[in-house]
Amino acid sequence: MPNLYLTKPFIKSAYFLYLLLLMSFVSYAQKAPVKYGKVSMEEMTMPVYTPDSSANAVVLSDIGNTHFEFGQDDFEIVHERHCRIKIFNKGAFDAATVVIPYYDGLNTKEKISQLKGVTYLLENGKIAEYKLDSKGIFDEQITDSYKQRKFTLPNVKEGAVIEFAYSIRSNYVLFFKEWEFQSKYPVLWSEYNARIPEYFYYKLESQGYNSFFINEKKEAGDQFTIRWSSSISPGLGGGRTSGGSETIQARATDYRWVMKDVPAFGDDEFITTREDYVSKIKFQLQGTKYPESNYREVLNTWEKVTEAIYKTDGFASSINRTGFLKDQIKQIADQNADPTTRSIAIANFLKRNVKWNGDVNMWASQTPRTVFEKKNGSSADINLLLVGMLREAGLKANPVLLSTRRHGRVNEYYPMINNFNNVIAAVEVDTIDILLDATDANRPAYLLPEYCLNGRGRLIDEKGVGRWVDLENDQVRARKSTNINFGVKDGKLTGTIVIYAKDYAAANLRTALTAATSEDEFVKNAFKTNGVTITKHSFENVKQVDTTFVGHLSFESDGEPSANILYISPILFSGNKVSKFKAKERKFPVSYPTLSDETNLVTIEVPQGYAVEELPKSALLNLSEGGAKFTYIVGQVENKIQIRSTLSFNKKMFIADEYEGLKSFYSAILNKFSEQIVLKKISQ
Numbered sequence: 001m002p003n004l005y006l007t008k009p010f011i012k013s014a015y016f017l018y019l020l021l022l023m024s025f026v027s028y029a030q031k032a033p034v035k036y037g038k039v040s041m042e043e044m045t046m047p048v049y050t051p052d053s054s055a056n057a058v059v060l061s062d063i064g065n066t067h068f069e070f071g072q073d074d075f076e077i078v079h080e081r082h083c084r085i086k087i088f089n090k091g092a093f094d095a096a097t098v099v100i101p102y103y104d105g106l107n108t109k110e111k112i113s114q115l116k117g118v119t120y121l122l123e124n125g126k127i128a129e130y131k132l133d134s135k136g137i138f139d140e141q142i143t144d145s146y147k148q149r150k151f152t153l154p155n156v157k158e159g160a161v162i163e164f165a166y167s168i169r170s171n172y173v174l175f176f177k178e179w180e181f182q183s184k185y186p187v188l189w190s191e192y193n194a195r196i197p198e199y200f201y202y203k204l205e206s207q208g209y210n211s212f213f214i215n216e217k218k219e220a221g222d223q224f225t226i227r228w229s230s231s232i233s234p235g236l237g238g239g240r241t242s243g244g245s246e247t248i249q250a251r252a253t254d255y256r257w258v259m260k261d262v263p264a265f266g267d268d269e270f271i272t273t274r275e276d277y278v279s280k281i282k283f284q285l286q287g288t289k290y291p292e293s294n295y296r297e298v299l300n301t302w303e304k305v306t307e308a309i310y311k312t313d314g315f316a317s318s319i320n321r322t323g324f325l326k327d328q329i330k331q332i333a334d335q336n337a338d339p340t341t342r343s344i345a346i347a348n349f350l351k352r353n354v355k356w357n358g359d360v361n362m363w364a365s366q367t368p369r370t371v372f373e374k375k376n377g378s379s380a381d382i383n384l385l386l387v388g389m390l391r392e393a394g395l396k397a398n399p400v401l402l403s404t405r406r407h408g409r410v411n412e413y414y415p416m417i418n419n420f421n422n423v424i425a426a427v428e429v430d431t432i433d434i435l436l437d438a439t440d441a442n443r444p445a446y447l448l449p450e451y452c453l454n455g456r457g458r459l460i461d462e463k464g465v466g467r468w469v470d471l472e473n474d475q476v477r478a479r480k481s482t483n484i485n486f487g488v489k490d491g492k493l494t495g496t497i498v499i500y501a502k503d504y505a506a507a508n509l510r511t512a513l514t515a516a517t518s519e520d521e522f523v524k525n526a527f528k529t530n531g532v533t534i535t536k537h538s539f540e541n542v543k544q545v546d547t548t549f550v551g552h553l554s555f556e557s558d559g560e561p562s563a564n565i566l567y568i569s570p571i572l573f574s575g576n577k578v579s580k581f582k583a584k585e586r587k588f589p590v591s592y593p594t595l596s597d598e599t600n601l602v603t604i605e606v607p608q609g610y611a612v613e614e615l616p617k618s619a620l621l622n623l624s625e626g627g628a629k630f631t632y633i634v635g636q637v638e639n640k641i642q643i644r645s646t647l648s649f650n651k652k653m654f655i656a657d658e659y660e661g662l663k664s665f666y667s668a669i670l671n672k673f674s675e676q677i678v679l680k681k682i683s684q
Contacts, residue, residue, distance in 0.1 A: 034061040034189075036082055036165055037118070043161050044122045046086055052186050055264060057092030059187040060084040060161070066177050067195040069169075070224040075199070077170045079177040080114075084163040085185070087156060092185065096156040098164055103172065105145035110170040112149050117164035119153045130155040132164070174298060175418070176202055176283035179257070181210065187262040192281060197222050198251040201286045201295075205414060206257075208279025209587040214258035222252040257281055266583070270590045272454060275408035277588040284414050302415045306458060306466035309362070309401065309417060315384065316464075318364035319399065322388035325372065333393040340434060343397075343427045346389050347438045347445035354382055356439035360451075362401055362423040379422055379439050386425045386438045396428040400435065400469060402457035405593065409455050412468070424452060426459055426469065433459070433469050442514055443507035444546040447476065450504065450593035472652075478504035478596040484572055488607040493557035493568060497527075499550065504594050506549035510542060523553070527573050531558050566610065566679040570602040570643050574673060580666050586659040592652045602643040606679060612636065614678035616643070623665045624658055627651040630665070632672050641677060 049058040062083045068075050085095050096119070102110040117132035130153075137151045153162045168177070179192035191214075196202060206212075227245040265278050289295040299305045310316050322329070332349060336342035354371055359378035364371075368385045371377040377385075383399070390397030401420040403410045410419045425436045436445045437452065448471065456468045479502040486495045501509050509526065516522035523537045536554040541547045555572075581590075606612060621630040628651075633644045647669065654662050 057185045061189045065193045079168045082165040096153040100149045108172040115166040120161040178282040180280040181259040182265040191258045194255045203284045205282045210279040213260045216256040218254045220254045272405040310464040314363035318384040319388040339429045350438045400457040404451045442510035480505040481599040484602045486604040497553040501549040568677040571673045581663045590654040598647045600645045604641040606639040610679040613680040616675035
């Protein structure tokens, strides 16, 4: 991400120095609860973490300290971390691989130093140490500006204790390091210390469902050494000014946050992202006030954030460079007079000519012409080009910034650039915003990918002015209907299945089919159920993404034919035949990306010579005042049995207090879907 903010050079003043020297200085150093290299025998022999005996590891301590220093010509932030982990079994060997992301842009840089690590093993009753070798440390390029340093601690075995420490120095004071108190493993002690001098005004935000064991704020002091080089002033009154240095003192605030005995955070598919719920503390710079200077607001309003993003190279510049496609755009516009049809036609043209490379970003990494010529680009490369093409076609189009579900929700009370990580297009037609995305060939452009459905996005118009728009459209659901017909041939169950999928259900099936190495592999993965083999399959409207996806399947039961009793599981291939929620309790909401409807219509012809021995009973279930509804209706007329099941989710978010009800709801559905129809041969 480009650097959008640089502090002013620090102002040196004799009067200011005199005032600061009157202030008391309190040493920043605090006694650490755990000392690097001092591992106890108790830690080495710890057999299990008693509060959670299923844990593969436990974080014994994770301690961070962040403070300011004065660098070559401005303030820098120094962040230090020391972490120690007990490994119980091989299921936690991944904890020995550590990744440290850092920024290495044109103007903004982070430098990692003092990196060290060690593995402790108990050998012959003594603690043996295996230190991290510098040859095992690697830097990897993630994007043009982001890198990560990666290392794996050596000789990790079951029962080992590992620890590592490092320091990061950054010249970007806008982003003060946040701190997570939770891990995928339980944490005995997590502590974060921060010292902030009086020149910086940060807004603090904590989140999560765990309470602080210690939450302290104390007034303190700090000191900085200011150095300057010699200089020559031109003119008659000019001359040489010698270089030098001064050590000054300033007021500061010390913060200390501690959580202890923190449970592991188990990520699952039914949340937006762990980043929305994990216990952590975050910082947002509101402004600065240096000595003898006025208070300076930083990007503390959405208007300023919007303006900064819009003016950044790789954003507006990518929208305004579509002249090379002028003839193609005119041809599409002439053929599509309706604004909505024209918008979708232009998006389809772009999807046919440029393939998404899988990168999600809000700044373009290459020029529009390069994107089109290479036929490959990121989400920003493609969708910012789309905005420009739509404008070239005479439409009122604008980019919309958003945060993907895995990136976390946008907190509208905290204006921050890094709230966003993706961009789509919007076309205003009759005061209605039609949102478009041209990255996915398996869905219509107006059907945003599920990972984009995350609250609201920020639309930026041609003047750089922003407003909020809803990303989620409850009129569009994941809809799937399955018709199943059972018969019996030579004592074996046989049948046909027709699947109709629309909107998000269709997009997901098309994506899975496209990703599979073959149609057979797709069928094997998507329509797998015990006791049944698919014998034939065909699909309609695979490429026609704005139509209903249709699948035709034929099947037969596995195993030997039965002469006397037939057992029929009527509901095949439902996505709700496996338990989704197994945890005893849940502290955060259950979040689905879309509303959904699933219908199964089953028809069974009782073969001649058989009679119905057992039928499931009808059922009706409601959850959260209609938030979810399940119906299961069973009927029989002469020799035909018909079952109709419908499952509808009419809201996407269920709070933690609704978890028990949701868990019971799914359990009841699971029970109904497991019930069988029993047909018994009639005695002659």
